[in-house]
Amino acid sequence: MEELTIVIGGEQGEGIESVGEILTKVLSQMGFSLYGFRNFSSRIKGGHSDFNLRISSGKEIYVNAEKVNILVAFDRASIDLYINQMDKNSIILYDSKSVKSDNLPIAPKGVIMIEAPFQELASELGSPIMKNMVALGMICALNNHSASSFHKVIQEQFLKKGMKISQLNVEAFEKGYAFIKEKNLFSIPLVPAINSNKMFLSGNEAMVIGALASGCRFMAGYPITPASEILENMINMMPEFGGVVVQAEDELSSVAMSIGASFAGTRSMTATSGPGISLMQEAIGLSGAIEIPLVIIDTQRGGPSSGLATKMEQSDLTAMLGGTHGEIPRIIISPSTVQEAIYDMNTAFNLAEKYQCPVFIAADLVLSTSKQSAEILDPLRIEMERGKRVSDEELAEQGKALYDRFAFTDDHISPRTIPGQKFGTHHATGIEHGQTGHPTEDYENRKKMMIKRMKKIETVTLGEDIKAEGEGEDLLLIGFGSTYGAIREACEAFNKDGIKAGLAHIRLLHPFPADQLEGMINKARQVIVIENNYTGQLADVIKQHIPDHSKIQKLSKFDGRPFAPSDIRKFCKELV
Incomplete structure (x- = not known):
């Protein structure tokens, strides 16, 4: 087969993520194009969860397949959800301990249902929790993959738990592999991959890589599904780049801190979802009013209110376009693939500094949490455009006590200074202001400032809009x-x-x-x-x-x- 879809389903906390992570890591190293979709509940443990992996030997894929070839069911819900999507000659492996063979739904013609002792084989090694590795071994055997190609990745996955646990998981994998081979079941092999070695990562991971590669050195955020992974990955990776990540007390604090760091000259960002965007709107307005660069990732999810925290929706567009009171310039970029998400972060930081305004990355739950194959980051595609920045020498030539930070210019963009620059002193206030930042209610100034702010983004382009x-x-x-x-x-x-x-x-x-x-x-x-x-x-x-x-x-x-x-x-x- 040139394409194959595998679904692994069960209750959250049963190790489904580990199976998916190891399987995709090995297949990605083999050069297959992959698309992995996570279906999960709004709870830490319990509730149905599944991982849908679509594998292709050649073409790039950006969506789930609608037919399933192999279903690994740790619970009855997995069978009920996917049995009508099973393709001809597909296979269902179900756990004989948790899924009773009596009263199972009738499978479509050509579908083979196999009672698989996941938990029983894992218990022979002293831990039923390793049933996920037993299942991985069965999947590997059904696809006719070499078992040895999985051993190293399994060992690496569990090495932090100790050598003994790592080796036991390899043995659990071998038990599952042997079960299928001894049954002499027919296999569903894939045509060898033709693609080069690629990354396999989620949109959230891609945006973190893109941000760090683009010089982002400060992030403040507050945990919220499905954006929490961005904060977590930033916490893990940022120290290697000499930056700072702050888990703030709420979303309003997050965006305010990011604005402050950007005001100080650091490339800064925050990431949230719909409820967080609602809380941030007043501060986003401040970013537009005092013309401070700001990058905001919005991983849209089901609303309103807490809504469907782990489900798909694209209903924040109106909020991103006009959620602030009053009118400010803003740029909204929408990546459609993981590959684009990497480089769109670079574009977002460059545009934020060039046009001195907030830039939204309009992601969504599926893009953020699903995983796709993507080319290895090309550093030559990463550009740094810091926008209009005034040098110390230029400020010295002007020699003014107060700098015209909000000066009227032909392109409506005023050169920035950074706190601490001599002769760069100015006011930065959300109250309407003149060219030095001093508050004023002068009607003509108000008109000119509004025109200046709103017209400066008219030339924005991504190249491929x-x-x-x-x-x-x-x-x-x-x-x-x-x-x-x-x-x-x-x-x-x-x-x-x-x-x-x-x-x-x-x-x-x-x-x-x-x-x-x-x-x-x-x-x-x-x-x-x-x-x-x-x-x-x-x-x-x-x-x-x-x-x-x-x-x-x-x-x-x-x-x-x-x-x-x-x-x-x-x-x-x-x-x-």
Whole structure:
């Protein structure tokens, strides 16, 4: 097979993450393209959890497969959830201790159900908790992989628990491997991979790597699903780069600290989710008013309020666009793959300093927590653009007691100073101010300052503001964020059927690339805007900028699950 999907499911706390981590590490080293999706509950232990891994020998993949080839079920819920997605000649391995063989649902024709003694074999080694490694051994045998390629990775995974525990986990793996081989079951091997060695990482991990590579040396954050991993990874990695990470008492403190560090000249960021964005809005307004660079990652999740903390939604767009009281400039970038997430962080820091304003990274739960194959970081693609900074020599030439930090300029961007620079003294206040920062209510000054702040971002571009693929003459599918994978595969299916479909994935959400999108919409016969929210927030933004709304239709999904390609095909078939 050129492609294979494996699902490992059970209760949280049963070691599903460890199985997925080891499996993906080995397969990634072999050169396979991978996409791993985590489905988990809002609790530390208990509640159903599963890891869905799609493996490809060749093409890049950015979404879950809709058919499952191997299901490893530690609980009954895994079988109930996935049995109707099992493909012909697929295999279900279920734990004989926790899943009773009587009264199981009837499997589709061609599906093989195997009662597997995960817990029993692990107990023979003295610890039933090692059933996850028994299951990993069975998966490896079914895929006809060499067992030795997994030994080293298993040992490394558990070495921190001691050599004895590490070796016992290898033995548990071997017991599972031998069980399948002794049963003489047919295997489901993959065509050898053709890709070079790649990283396999989540969007959260990618954004941390991108931030550190881009010179970020301060982060303040408060734990919140699904952004907590960003804070945790920063805490682990930042010391090696000489930076500082602070777990603040709340989100308001986090953003205020980040603004302060940025004011002092350090590249700074914070990361949160929807509830945190709500709490940060007043301080974000301060960043815009005093023209301080700030990078904010928003890993969108289900709302409102605490909502669905571990489920998918893209419903913060309106908050990012206009959540602050009053009007400020802001830039919103939306990565659609893990690869983009790395370099978008570099772009975000450069734009924040160039335009001296807050820059949002509009991530979402699926992008943040799912894992994808990505090319090794290319340091030559990392650029450092610090924006307009005044040197000590330039300040000395001016020789003024107070510096015109908010000076009116032709491009509306005022040169920055850093605290401590001689002749760089100025006020920094959220109250409306003149060129030196002193508060003023002068009407003409107010008008000029608003124009200065708002117009300075008009020249913002990512180079690729819209990621366009396909002709799109019959059908144009528009989206943002992690919906890219589902839209892309839906387009491929339509094109195979003779329908000229194309996608327009919005990478720069603000300032909005209206002229580019309008040209694409004008060429299409039907236009569908696909997004994970109820009201169609992206569709509404498009309608604000595109005068002809007659072709535009919304496809919304808001049940907490990401889009599948079949969701899009089913909706669009009636239109084309």
